[in-house]
Amino acid sequence: MTDTATAARAATASRARVLIAVLLFGTVVINYLDRSNLSIALPAITEELELSTAQQGLLLSAFGWTYAAMQIPGGWLVDRIRPRVLYPLCLVLWSLATLFMGVVGGFVALIVLRLLVGACEAPAYPINSRVATVWFPERERATAIGFYTSGQFIGLALLTPVLSWLQAAVSWHWVFILTGLVGIVWGVVWYLGYREPRESRANAAEVELIRSGGGLVDLVDEQPRRARITRGDLATVLGRRKLWGIYLGQFCLTSTLWFFLTWFPTYLVDYRGMDYIKSGFLASLPFVAALVGVLASGLVSDFLLRRGASLGLARKAPIIIGLLLSTLMVGASFTDSTALVIVFLSVAFFGNGLASITWSLVSALAPERLLGLTGGMFNFIGNLSSIATPIVIGFLVTEDSFTPAFVYMTAVTVAGILSYVLLVGRVERVAER
Template sequence: MSQSTVSSAATHKVSGKATKMRYAVAFMLFLTVVINYMDRSNLSVAAPLISEEFGLDTAQQGLLLSAFGWTYAAMQLPGGWLVDRVQPRLLYPICLVLWSVATIFMGMAGSFIALIVLRLAVGGFEAPAYPINNKVVTAWFPERERATAIGFYTSGQFIGLALLTPALIWLQHALTWHWVFVVTGGVGVIWGLIWFFMYRNPVDSKKANAAEIEYIREGGGLVDLGSAKNKTAAPKLSKADFALVLGRRKLWGIYIGQFCLTSTLWFFLTWFPTYLVTYRHMDYIKTGFLTSLPFIAALAGVLISGVLSDYMLKRGVSLGTSRKLPIITGLLLSMSMIGAIFTDSTALVITFMSIAFFGNGLASITWSLVSALAPSRLIGLTGGMFNFIGNLSSIATPIVIGLLVSATDFGPAFIYMTVIAAAGILSYVFLVGQVQRVEG
């Protein structure tokens, strides 16, 4: 009996049509991203009170806000190496629990140094998260659905922040800043345990039938990726592997583009609440509400982006245009934040910020290009390099802004962010070129 006959028979035996387990997996990724970004942004919520309690100047605030990024970036390549070798079912909960425990201890820290050390730990343990997300979605989704799936789970970083930032500010106001970290860390520990018991790779899952697995496989999904049944040992990384992921112009295009894109994100995750409180003189409760508006705009952007990209692809638009057009348009819109320099109106400032963050959301399907371009045997390493270079912005953005701004003038920060966004556009236009998988 031929392989196709076996596959057809298996599909008929299990079900007349494919199950939809991949949608449940996308929802699990979504919840994980909500928790991931809640633990990234909780420090920005508490930063004004922490700075007041410990007497921190703007340079020290920038150092504390950047601490996450030092280890997050440094651990991307080791994290990518782990992602290529350890099943997502096991690696993700380990990382989740460890970064969540470090977050809980931040709520108990009694010094500036302790906060920095614990924040470094959070960044290091979160490092494999997005390469794991990319591996999971590459295994569970065909190419024609992948941007929508990536857009959906990426929206978790915005919907969580939009809805939870006001709640965390209220919690801080009702109790103390310490509880912001204890509560967010506790949620992560619980979810890490749930992930371990619920997640399976497509070919290991008892809830995905043969028809769904075949549908994913025929659409370009790598259904055996990260499977417990796949006993083939991952080859040792060689200098040639690193030369491959560092030596291709296309890959450098998305690496640089990701740095520029995430610079805007890290502005909102670090300095934006302080900007409203310190430079716009708003109280904490009002700040919590206004901070949520750009995140809501970003949520709309990222949801539109994934659906629009896959729609264009299904209508016959090339893969490159379908993926790159929303990204380039989003980076262009993110440049609008420079308008905040030219107005004293709070309403206009929030409008400019909302347009800018909508653009950031629209551009946030960049991981779809990792899935499309990365060598299939080096998905984790390429994702790690992509996230390493991209998230150097988590170090640069807080520190550069802390050095550029003065006690009364925040304008240089907006000029810097606009120039960075323009550089991202140039990278996608001139370096990425035609979108096709790098062989090697």
């Protein structure tokens, strides 16, 4: 009887949530272009400003300092300000900071502006998680998360060669000016296009389909009334083993991502002797592989769930398998062939993409009232890697060898596997204390 009713609702339900997925996708594309544009421009900036490897690591890590530090305040904002207002505000602010990176030229000014980009991007993924939890039933949520997460790799795969060409044809300044302008325009698009489910064009059947499937369609009416984060809230999000499992696992997963977003183009140019155009093309190939991994992850996870697998198996299997594949990046240290290096790193980044549905565990585990705070803590601890990875690699590598960086990345990935296997356990929503 329940299956019949669900099928009837699905037949008559509108598809407004498809537009929401597209809006999230576009925002993620811009989000990650503004994270990675510095890595594309860095070889040219380094040549112009005569930066050391330590200075390069510091500049690459600047985003991560404020991005991580603002996760908890950002999560607090997500629990209190509607996504229709908060997201475009953040978009415009971080895009303006990006644009001005193309206007100024000093090392200190670049660091300051990069710090601003990190601070303003901080609420982005907690907002994504909140929107996905509100707009998609559990049976569709991993697919939706996989789709919009793929935006980070589609944008990087398709636009990395374009930005590399732009830098070679004009200058590195235009890499930041162009990406900044695109973000400002998209902020306006989000504000005009986004609504909560009951305030949108979704019909009653679609809203009920989402609600009955576990989507929190009335979350906007259940916003917490407390004006501050309480000690009990922090005790909940910091005192549960399950949540620490996904926090630490996310740090390990995003360490691989931040290698590709920061040092990878420099590795190809300085350690493999490629020019900007060729390196831009080859640098895009691992992102294509990651895109395939991301799209597969959501589809496989939701398929397993529909076929009767437990929520834990459906969500954790792609993550653990993906992390195992990511360890293969160490193979790049044992070959002199550029083609094989790209193969090893593409397989590793495919694995990173396959593992990238970790936000589905936030949706499944976080207390309902603390979705934003849990997402903020998850992103805070996870994105400490955005600070650690650029700096650690900057100190580990030598002028002649990048091998220590690959060994470090592999060890961190193994730690991530252990975290998901030993700490997360059964996937079920955490109750508040």
